[in-house]
Amino acid sequence: MKKSDYFSLKFENDKLVFIDQTKLPLVEEYIETDSYNRIAEAIERLEIRGAPLIGIAAAYALALSVKKDSSGEKFLEAYNRLFRTRPTAVNLFYALEEIKKIYEADLPMKDSYELLLARAIELHKKDEEYCDRIGKNGLSVFKKKSGIITHCNTGKFATGGDGTAFNVIKYGFEHGLVEQVFADETRPLLQGLRLTSFELSKNGIPFKILSDSSSGSLMQTGLIDFAVVGADRIALNGDTANKIGTFNLAVLCNFHNIPFYVAAPSTTIDRNIPSGSEIKIEFRNKNELLYSGSLQIAPESFEVYSPAFDVTPSHLISGIITEEGVFNFPYNFIQ
Numbered sequence: 001m002k003k004s005d006y007f008s009l010k011f012e013n014d015k016l017v018f019i020d021q022t023k024l025p026l027v028e029e030y031i032e033t034d035s036y037n038r039i040a041e042a043i044e045r046l047e048i049r050g051a052p053l054i055g056i057a058a059a060y061a062l063a064l065s066v067k068k069d070s071s072g073e074k075f076l077e078a079y080n081r082l083f084r085t086r087p088t089a090v091n092l093f094y095a096l097e098e099i100k101k102i103y104e105a106d107l108p109m110k111d112s113y114e115l116l117l118a119r120a121i122e123l124h125k126k127d128e129e130y131c132d133r134i135g136k137n138g139l140s141v142f143k144k145k146s147g148i149i150t151h152c153n154t155g156k157f158a159t160g161g162d163g164t165a166f167n168v169i170k171y172g173f174e175h176g177l178v179e180q181v182f183a184d185e186t187r188p189l190l191q192g193l194r195l196t197s198f199e200l201s202k203n204g205i206p207f208k209i210l211s212d213s214s215s216g217s218l219m220q221t222g223l224i225d226f227a228v229v230g231a232d233r234i235a236l237n238g239d240t241a242n243k244i245g246t247f248n249l250a251v252l253c254n255f256h257n258i259p260f261y262v263a264a265p266s267t268t269i270d271r272n273i274p275s276g277s278e279i280k281i282e283f284r285n286k287n288e289l290l291y292s293g294s295l296q297i298a299p300e301s302f303e304v305y306s307p308a309f310d311v312t313p314s315h316l317i318s319g320i321i322t323e324e325g326v327f328n329f330p331y332n333f334i335q
């Protein structure tokens, strides 16, 4: 199959080059920076998004923070700045800790940048490899040529490789096992409509986009064999935080007796929390609902309820596909 010609981010000539995901799919604009603060802003604005990719970008940003700093003062500033960007995806905190461990290993300042960068590159490569293994492991969930529903974006735009749930679909497609993909638009920021559709079309995978509220009606038609989604944080008991609307989809799958899978690297498992009730959920700015793009569609005086993520209880999850294999309920990930 033709290698697809787009990327989410790469590190080149001591700079991070990333696509501005807020402008996709109509504009493909790449931004180049060596400023950790610009990368932190990109994460906050969702120019860079998706749990694994946020972690990778933050690792590069933290390495860059020491590049021109011989005093060692910038590292902590950058660490704290990046730490506050988004609260839910655990991959951010995992990556920041991994880079911090190297920084704290008492190195001469002059070697810090190279060593931190080497670790960031390693984390990036590892995620790429995990994506491949998730795709391969996911083949076992196909029982026949399937209709699949997915939510949000879990492909190249969300990871360091070809994706998690997206790569399960891509591998299935390459093995002749995908009839059609149905991509939820994913209100309010439309990651499904704008990003997943872009990636599906770049890979030649047949798809239809649907409004989030159409998934129940779609399941009644019998066209869906299973659902597969990504994750932002998985608790030790398998409870999974993912893009808002994932829980609704899991409940609908349960009602229709349709298998519901989560695909994620093991770096998305939070080894410190026993259950999903401890996951911090991000709430977004109300204007993301009150405006459609730059067009205001409701008065700013209106109150809004806008969580960015929800938690799906583990008993609704038929399997969690990781780079290690497919795990089934009851989940008991180890600390």
Ligand code: MRU
Residues within 6 Å of the ligand: 046, 049, 050, 051, 052, 089, 151, 152, 153, 154, 155, 158, 159, 163, 164, 165, 191, 229, 230, 231, 232, 242, 243, 244, 308
């Ligand atoms: O707010 P976002 O776009 O960063 O949310 C992304 C998701 O919820 C993804 O499904 C999740 O990060 C998994 S990406 C492999």
